[in-house]
Amino acid sequence: MRRVFLIALLFGLGTTAFAGGYRVSFQGVRQASMGLTSVMHARDASIAFYNPAGLAFVESKLSIAAGGFGIINNVSWQNPKTLESAETDSPLGTPIYFAASYRPIEDVTVGLSFTTPFGSSVKWPEDWAGKANITEISLKSYFIQPTVAVKFNEWFSAGAGFIYAMGSVNLQRTMSVAGNDIGLEIDDTDAHGLGFNIGAYFRPTERLNIGLAYRSPVDMKANYGEVTWTDVPTALGSTMPFASDEFSAMLPLVSEFLAGFSYQATSKLMLAGEVSVHGWGRYRSLDIQLNNTSTGETYDSYATKNFIDRAVWKVGGEYQATDLLAVRLGYYFDEFVSPSEHWSPETPETTRHSLNGGLGLTFGGLNVDLYGQYNIGKERYVHNVETGFEGDVSLRAASFGLGLSYNFN
Secondary structure, three states, rough: OHHHHHHHHHHHHOOOOOOOOOOOOOOOOOHHOOOOOOOOOOOOHHEEEOHHHHHOOOOOEEEEEEEEEEEEEEEEOOOOOOOOEOOOOOOEEEOEEEEEEEEEOOOOEEEEEOOOOOEEEEOOOOOOOOOOOEEEEEEEEEEEEEEEEEEEOOOOOEEEEEEEEEEEEEEEEEEOOOEEEEEEEEEEEEEEEEEEEEEEEEEEOOEEEEEEEEEEEEEEEEEEEEEEEEOOOOOOOOOOOOOOEEEEEEEOOOOOOEEEEEOOOOOOOEEEEEEEEOOOHOOOHHHHHEEOOOOOEEEEEEEOOOOOOOOEEEEEEEOOOOEEEEEEEEEEEEOOOOOHHHHOOOOOOOEEEEEEEEEEEEOOOOEEEEEEEEEOOOOEEEEOOOEEEOOEEEEEEEEEEEEEEEEEE
């Protein structure tokens, strides 16, 4: 996944995506339904990704949670000077998650989670005005996180997890050089990186839960990504970068600090609020090296990114209508992280307002969670100073999800 972003920058592209930058904040259906509030919801093992300490407050000895989402993006672009326009026809994005926790001894809980927290899936028309920037991209990251949590008393726990990250990416674009359309495809399935996750969980009263967590940045490194060129004129075929067949790069999966609380206002109504701060400012530039494995020639590229640290503000609530049915609502505000002068269309982003909702069904130890979201992007004008790409961009997105969890007592 990191490779894709790097390659894109190599040719003067930027990177952004659904839910701020290229962060995909769907690691629990119940949490998503309540405006992505997450760090304080210790109902089942899915809290392991958000706050490792929360596993110690999961009531059951064994908990298993799994789910998946569908994301539909629609991005529109128009150049106000030329009146050229285009819309994406992107495939359905499908982030998934799985988590399990087990309490082998009193006050100690271990867990394991599998999530897809970074990625993007965008498809522009093959003949659109920005085809030299991107026609199609698909990138995913996979986090595997073993976790341990210790409950020190009835109101406090701490936890930590180790992150092993993997990534995959496919990028396609068409460049016009001397009147010739040259195709480029980047494909890689073997990016790796390491990180960690730590957290603290507080329950000062029966009604109040407080969570704090920090997830470290992960440097995803690509050393042997595959580069394929098509329709390269003979005169250019032996020159770099067109003679390259491999690339090396590194891209940061940025850090995240979360702080939030939930309050049981009545026997049926629970309210929650959270802020998550993403360390996008660490992403200052992207350096990529293209290699010709036959001759040993290399081609280096540097691209300025200057992403901006941002906070995402979230509120949500859950109303237990009956013993069987819970109704959930939420909202979050997510401001753009890519400045206009370095914006690019391979994973387009704008400032977003998101309305979330869902239902929860409880059948003994089994929980079935349903989720829906409508994401409204604020229109913005962008002008990339390196590529010259400019225009008005607007975004609309919708997502849905289904989650299952089972707590064994």
